[in-house]
Amino acid sequence: MTKSLQKIEHARLQFLEQGNMVEGVVNVTIAQSWQRSLNNGINAYAPLSTSTLATTELEKKRSKNHLLLTQATPEITTLYEQIAHSYSMVALTDAEGVILHSEGQHMLTDLAPSAILSPGYSWGENERGTNAIGTAIVEKQAVAVQGAEHFVEQLHGFSCYAVPIFGPNQQLLGTLNVSNAFSAHQQHTLALVKMAAQQIENRIFRACHQGPVQLHFHTSADFVGSAWEGMAVFSRQGELLAINRNGLTLAGLDCVPDHFEAMFLPSFKQVCSQAGDSILKLSLSNGDTIHGTLRIESDTSNTSPRVTAIRSSHAVTSNPLLASQSNDPRISEILAQAKLVMNQDIAILIQGETGVGKELLASAIHHSSVRAQGPLIAINCAALPEGLIEAELFGYEEGAFTGARQKGSQGKIEQADGGTLFLDEIGDMPLLLQARLLRVLQERSITPLGGSKARKLDFAVISATNQKLQDKVASGAFRKDLYYRLNGISLTLPPLRERQDLLGIVHHIMEAQGAGNLDIHDDVIQLFRQHPWPGNIRQLHNVLKTMLALAAGNPLRRQHLPPGFMDELGSYAPEQELANTTTITAGSIDDITNEAVKLALQHHEGNISAAARELGMSRNRLYRKLKALGLA
Numbered sequence: 175m176t177k178s179l180q181k182i183e184h185a186r187l188q189f190l191e192q193g194n195m196v197e198g199v200v201n202v203t204i205a206q207s208w209q210r211s212l213n214n215g216i217n218a219y220a221p222l223s224t225s226t227l228a229t230t231e232l233e234k235k236r237s238k239n240h241l242l243l244t245q246a247t248p249e250i251t252t253l254y255e256q257i258a259h260s261y262s263m264v265a266l267t268d269a270e271g272v273i274l275h276s277e278g279q280h281m282l283t284d285l286a287p288s289a290i291l292s293p294g295y296s297w298g299e300n301e302r303g304t305n306a307i308g309t310a311i312v313e314k315q316a317v318a319v320q321g322a323e324h325f326v327e328q329l330h331g332f333s334c335y336a337v338p339i340f341g342p343n344q345q346l347l348g349t350l351n352v353s354n355a356f357s358a359h360q361q362h363t364l365a366l367v368k369m370a371a372q373q374i375e376n377r378i379f380r381a382c383h384q385g386p387v388q389l390h391f392h393t394s395a396d397f398v399g400s401a402w403e404g405m406a407v408f409s410r411q412g413e414l415l416a417i418n419r420n421g422l423t424l425a426g427l428d429c430v431p432d433h434f435e436a437m438f439l440p441s442f443k444q445v446c447s448q449a450g451d452s453i454l455k456l457s458l459s460n461g462d463t464i465h466g467t468l469r470i471e472s473d474t475s476n477t478s479p480r481v482t483a484i485r486s487s488h489a490v491t492s493n494p495l496l497a498s499q500s501n502d503p504r505i506s507e508i509l510a511q512a513k514l515v516m517n518q519d520i521a522i523l524i525q526g527e528t529g530v531g532k533e534l535l536a537s538a539i540h541h542s543s544v545r546a547q548g549p550l551i552a553i554n555c556a557a558l559p560e561g562l563i564e565a566e567l568f569g570y571e572e573g574a575f576t577g578a579r580q581k582g583s584q585g586k587i588e589q590a591d592g593g594t595l596f597l598d599e600i601g602d603m604p605l606l607l608q609a610r611l612l613r614v615l616q617e618r619s620i621t622p623l624g625g626s627k628a629r630k631l632d633f634a635v636i637s638a639t640n641q642k643l644q645d646k647v648a649s650g651a652f653r654k655d656l657y658y659r660l661n662g663i664s665l666t667l668p669p670l671r672e673r674q675d676l677l678g679i680v681h682h683i684m685e686a687q688g689a690g691n692l693d694i695h696d697d698v699i700q701l702f703r704q705h706p707w708p709g710n711i712r713q714l715h716n717v718l719k720t721m722l723a724l725a726a727g728n729p730l731r732r733q734h735l736p737p738g739f740m741d742e743l744g745s746y747a748p749e750q751e752l753a754n755t756t757t758i759t760a761g762s763i764d765d766i767t768n769e770a771v772k773l774a775l776q777h778h779e780g781n782i783s784a785a786a787r788e789l790g791m792s793r794n795r796l797y798r799k800l801k802a803l804g805l806a
């Protein structure tokens with residue numbers, strides 16, 4: 175034991191046994207925390223409890239903190255690579271000190287029970303005494319707690335470093351923590367954790383605050399663009415929409431001003447005229463100089479859509495599908511792939527059963543791509559009015575038809591210029607039109623009906639289907655060349671019964687229905703987990719909506735489930751079989767769906783609309799299903 179460690183150990187014993195603090199051995203933060211721990215009645219010698227939150231509670235917390243989790247995950251991976259040695263772990267906690275996500279905890283299990291290092295364990299100072307996470311939360315600042323500085327003796331083998339993470343409105347969101355074996359601690363760890371926490375804060379700020387005028391600044395020109403820069407977002411009139419914590423400190427502000435001119439001396443108009451990538455000098459009202467870059471997005475409100483290089487990550491994080499990315503590994507993988515290809519001019523084909531969220535994924539991809547400012551034009555290839563399909567898709571020139579709209583009309587494909595063309599239910603695209611569509615996709619230009627001149631277009635293509643396109647290609651119902659053109663990458667969304675983030679989805683839907691705080695009884699969740707969900711998330715939406723109406727503001731219980739739900743469950747979803755979803759084969763899923771269709775029809779005495787509603791299918795799709803079953 176080094177001399178200073180012995181001193182700390184001695185000071186701690188003296189504090190615990192005699193109640194006096196030896197001066198100059200531990201810093202004020204630790205000394206005050208020891209006092210609080212004592213006042214809170216923490217037993218310094220008893221082993222820590224190993225109980226963690228129940229899985230459902232942890233899932234609830236993770237969904238509640240989805241913005242923090244999504245923005246922190248890449249930084250945690252980088253941080254872990256930076257500090258990786260045999261005895262370290264990284265943990266992200268919420269504002270109460272509960273671990274939401276951790277990496278590397280298995281490295282420390284010879285020092286402590288694995289439960290206390292795992293997601294769901296709470297490190298609140300009032301429960302565990304002085305520790306980096308809990309104390310950083312109380313102090314709202316970075317804290318290092320090494321060896322015997324921990325109040326509880328069991329933790330003396332650790333050195334821990336925690337940094338609080340604040341949200342876009344300066345509210346505490348959680349902490350980022352690194353724990354090492356005390357024998358392996360390194361000088362620079364706290365600096366690395368601070369840097370990663372800052373990067374997370376910046377990501378969250380950017381995700382929440384998109385604005386037409388963005389200022390990045392620092393007192394030193396070298397730090398503009400670094401993790402430590404100030405960021406401020408203004409309206410086109412110069413009103414301050416948001417500013418990050420660094421920005422407030424760098425500009426020497428105690429409170430958030432409401433206008434650019436309350437922060438800086440030059441007029442807003444003057445500074446806007448110099449916007450661009452070069453570094454500007456701005457004078458603060460106290461005479462100090464600030465260096466910064468000002469970017470202004472083009473005003474798209476009255477002009478035709480354009481392609482912009484500014485990423486709208488707000489759409490990513492506020493989108494329920496993307497929000498659930500870290501709770502289901504298959505979804506995370508799909509999103510990671512989508513992010514890699516979305517700005518590369520690669521056509522994306524989204525596959526999956528009805529109601530799994532294909533359209534939502536397409537919209538999320540568009541809104542987080544460089545074309546986010548451009549239009550997202552969706553074409554439902556199964557519902558195009560026959561006879562008008564060509565005109566609808568490709569447009570027509572003035573005089574192309576007699577009657578109708580004499581002036582000509584822009585087709586849907588042309589409307590997607592500068593944005594994304596989303597071809598929904600592409601499997602239903604009539605064969606005759608497939609060749610024409612292929613030409614447009616190859617040439618990225620269009621000649622409207624009755625026109626002679628081709629117009630150049632620039633758009634991304636996403637298509638979606640719940641049919642097996644390859645089978646359609648094999649049977650000649652879908653062109654092979656078009657299939658390959660659309661399938662730059664194929665993303666297959668899993669059905670709801672196979673998703674591990676069911677609870678997170680339930681939570682999002684409840685929130686969207688304004689019932690985020692309402693409890694759901696565990697046996698309902700249990701039944702949800704066992705249900706085959708032939709209509710997937712759309713069906714879950716409908717079931718929850720019905721339950722909310724029946725429960726009239728009370729917690730959701732089994733008796734609020736719609737009758738069809740139990741029928742489906744009872745007839746083909748025995749608990750044992752469905753508990754292990756991996757045993758469901760593609761064939762049996764079809765059987766399940768067919769059974770569900772028959773039951774729903776019986777239940778509603780042949781009323782197609784009511785059956786479709788219960789199944790969470792469109793009427794069109796139900797008709798098709800009935801046809802396939804020989805029932806229509």
Ligand SMILES: Nc1ncnc2c1ncn2[C@@H]1O[C@H](COP(=O)(O)OP(=O)(O)OP(=O)(O)O)[C@@H](O)[C@H]1O
Nearest residue numbers: 494495528529530531532533534640679682711712
């Ligand atoms: N992760 C999610 N969280 C909450 N709601 C979701 C999620 N994913 C999808 N939804 C909702 O489920 C419903 C069905 O989604 P969507 O229309 O995207 O499915 P789809 O796969 O395109 O269906 P179809 O093949 O029938 O057109 C929508 O109301 C959508 O908002």
